[in-house]
Amino acid sequence: MSLFTVFCAVLSVLILVVFIREVLRRVTSQRQCPICGDAYPDRIKRPAWLKSMQFLLSSARYQCHACGNRFIQLGQSSAKALEDSVMH
Numbered sequence: 839m840s841l842f843t844v845f846c847a848v849l850s851v852l853i854l855v856v857f858i859r860e861v862l863r864r865v866t867s868q869r870q871c872p873i874c875g876d877a878y879p880d881r882i883k884r885p886a887w888l889k890s891m892q893f894l895l896s897s898a899r900y901q902c903h904a905c906g907n908r909f910i911q912l913g914q915s916s917a918k919a920l921e922d923s924v925m926h
C-alpha cells in the first residue's frame with residue numbers, strides 16, 4: 839500500500855467524521871438545541887427544499903438563541919407540522 843493510498847483513506851475518513859458531526863449538530867428529533875440543550879429555540883423559516891419534502895418527512899427549523907446554532911427537527915407530529923406549514 840502506497841503512502842498516497844493511506845493519505846487518501848485517512849482524508850476520506852476525516853471528511854466522513856466531520857460530515858457526521860455536522861449532521862448531528864444540525865438535525866435532531868427533539869425540539870431542544872442539539873449543542874447546548876436549550877429547550878426554547880426560536881422558530882425560523884425552513885429552506886424551500888425542506889418545505890417541499892414535507893409530504894415525505896415532517897420537519898421544523900429552529901435557531902437557538904443561547905448558542906446561535908440553527909437546526910432542523912425531523913419527525914414532528916403531522917398535526918403540528920400542518921399548523922406550521924400554514925404559519926409559514
Ligand SMILES: [Zn+2]
Binds near residue numbers: 872874902906
Ligand atoms: Zn444552543
